[in-house]
Amino acid sequence: MIATVAVSQNADDPLAGLEVREKPKPDVPQGWSLVKVVTSSINMHDVWTLRGVGHPPELLPRILGCDAAGYDEDGNRVVVHGIIGDLDRGRGDETLDPKRSLLSEQHEGTFAEYVAVPARNLVPLPDGISFEDAACLPVAWGTAYRMLATQAKLRAGDTVLVQGSAGGVNSAAIKLAVAMGATVYATSRTDEKLALAESWGARGIADGARLPEQVDYVIDNVGEATWSHSVKSLRPGGAIVTCGATTGMNPSADLGRIFYQQKRVLGSTMCTLTELQQLVRVMENTGVRPLIDSTVSLENIRDGFETLLGGDVRGKIVVRVAEDD
Known part of the structure; x- marks a missing residue:
């Protein structure tokens, strides 16, 4: 073969x-x-x-x-x-x-x-x-689904920031979060990619720009370059869900803001068989596609x-x- x-x-x-x-x-x-x-x-x-x-x-x-x-x-x-x-x-x-x-x-x-x-x-x-x-589905979309459904336990009406808009995991996270009924913000360095995210129902935010509100969850696989923005964009009691660090793994932790405002950091890797089965059903029921x-x-x-x-x-x-x- x-x-x-x-x-x-x-x-x-x-x-x-x-x-x-x-x-x-x-x-x-x-x-x-x-x-x-x-x-x-x-x-x-x-x-x-x-x-x-x-x-x-x-x-x-x-x-x-x-x-x-x-x-x-x-x-x-x-x-x-x-x-x-x-x-x-x-x-x-x-x-x-x-x-x-x-x-x-x-x-x-x-x-x-x-x-x-x-x-x-x-x-x-x-x-x-x-x-x-x-x-x-298995790697990119499965990863995004686990981050949202299992780790964040996302519900309709929640607010989400996705750091990045055009990559495999990020585009999946935007599309799935919108399909799950969340209000979604998505960042990018280019107007073209911001427009792409907005075509899926998200609100585009320039990299590092202040959001109109602090969010319940941040989806971040960028790491060092976006970490400070992710922590500041998160409401007290909210959670950053991270599955990677493409720009580096040594961000400033900003521990004072994390412990005083009781913010959480949740790691996530891939998905389980059960979660992949659930993801297939979500796609079948909602029509959302990669x-x-x-x-x-x-x-x-x-x-x-x-x-x-x-x-x-x-x-x-x-x-x-x-x-x-």
Whole structure:
């Protein structure tokens, strides 16, 4: 089968270690299932692997890719939950399992014609959701959904600030929060991206600008560059939910403001199988869909990586692995 493989790591030139090559069809352990992949999508996790961040070199070569939608062995449409974890170790939540891994870490990933995954990780995909949309769900949209629904416990009428508007997680957070009945503010450095957020029902706010009100929740995966603004924009008793720090992990904590105004900081990583199932139902019931920047073929996946590294991506870059039967 054809697959996209990380063969080496280079912090300065990550694509130097990216190859599209023939690989054997995966073995399927007992309790696992073989999925014929139709679509996947590119995540920064794939870039970190190529840069050598959080992925030991001794695990190379490794098929990249964390997201997948396609057909199970019985021909059913499915989307793949990408976390391999133990519910007991995670006390009922596989994202809290200290030994959890994401597809492409301890196991081969989804940038291939076939992927083997635990049978429990397959979520039925309704006919009304396309394979392209489904490929955006497990990492980016699943992360945003967990941040809003589980960590923030967002309710209709709540107010939310999303730091950033055009990335995969941020665009998902805006669209989902609006669909859940929240008042949403979204930041960006450009008028074009502010207009994009406003087209989804958010109110655009220039980076660092004062909001017309303090909000109940802030969704922040930017980190150092936005942290001070996030803390100041949060009402007393509110919560910042963070799933990353793309601009750095050493912000000024502003602990005085946090403890005196009883503000909270909640970490969040990926989503559980149950949350992915819930997300699929939300999409089916509301009609909300991902923002897709572009679609590339598996053979031309390097073009998608170059677009992502270029930094001007709106939503997700989908990888078309096979035609929909």
